[in-house]
Amino acid sequence: MTPDDIAAAIRHAGGCARTSTLLNSGATEENLLSARRAETVLRPRKGIYVVPETPEPVVEAALHGGALTCASLLYLRGIWVLDGHDDVHVWLGSRGRARPHDGCRCVAHWSSGSGGVGAVPLHMALAQILSCRGDEAFFAAFESAWNKGMLGAEDRQAVRSRIPARKRWLVDFAHGESDSGLESLVRLRLHLLGIRVEAQVWIDDVGLVDFLIDGCIILEIDGRENHDGPSKRHKDLRRDAAAAARGYTALRFDYALVTYDWPVVEAAI
Numbered sequence: 001m002t003p004d005d006i007a008a009a010i011r012h013a014g015g016c017a018r019t020s021t022l023l024n025s026g027a028t029e030e031n032l033l034s035a036r037r038a039e040t041v042l043r044p045r046k047g048i049y050v051v052p053e054t055p056e057p058v059v060e061a062a063l064h065g066g067a068l069t070c071a072s073l074l075y076l077r078g079i080w081v082l083d084g085h086d087d088v089h090v091w092l093g094s095r096g097r098a099r100p101h102d103g104c105r106c107v108a109h110w111s112s113g114s115g116g117v118g119a120v121p122l123h124m125a126l127a128q129i130l131s132c133r134g135d136e137a138f139f140a141a142f143e144s145a146w147n148k149g150m151l152g153a154e155d156r157q158a159v160r161s162r163i164p165a166r167k168r169w170l171v172d173f174a175h176g177e178s179d180s181g182l183e184s185l186v187r188l189r190l191h192l193l194g195i196r197v198e199a200q201v202w203i204d205d206v207g208l209v210d211f212l213i214d215g216c217i218i219l220e221i222d223g224r225e226n227h228d229g230p231s232k233r234h235k236d237l238r239r240d241a242a243a244a245a246r247g248y249t250a251l252r253f254d255y256a257l258v259t260y261d262w263p264v265v266e267a268a269i
């Protein structure tokens, strides 16, 4: 195998491969050495090969002895993740051994199966974020992945069967229309309070609103991404005025209020 062939095999395996895997797919020790010299591949530690563009968290997970999972993988894939993502969540299989390495900031996950390197499938990362970070983090990430078109019916079923039976209602309650994790959080919390909301409702003169409660309260959630700038603020004020003119009460909350000041939000609603 040429250095480019080996790099292609590593990319095919998700950006990270064990030496044994590469040898099994036809590479020789000499081929691997040539690839390293040609710098088409890198060897962050003995037994592990990556390509230059392999994301840093995947490399770190491999250094730790496993595959990237949970919040770290979801964040890397562009899925909305509640709270910090500074640590590296690593799946080690059922009996994998955590390896010491420089700058370790890993959170190890053990569950049935034999651990590999690279990244776990999305449905597995979602099931793991439930046990690691709890219901809200799971629900928001699940809806975000669905909304981004990354979670088909089969994947959703795979997640559902992987999580404990008493948590499956979260999957059943989820939908693919939440376009920000904050919306997911608010919908889940209001549901737990027994408040039924309609999501993504069209109101004449106002436009599409995030939520409508009892046909009279409009709830708008400003995601971190899109609430900046004077023109956005002007549009929001105009929408709120149009809503008031039609007899609605418009409530507007942002990331900080929803995540750090929920009692204020709850009391307002």
Ligand SMILES: [Zn+2]
Pocket: 060, 063, 064, 099, 101, 103, 104, 105, 106
């Ligand atoms: Zn580590």
Ligand SMILES: [Zn+2]
Pocket: 069, 070, 071, 089, 107, 109, 128, 129, 132, 133
């Ligand atoms: Zn985790």
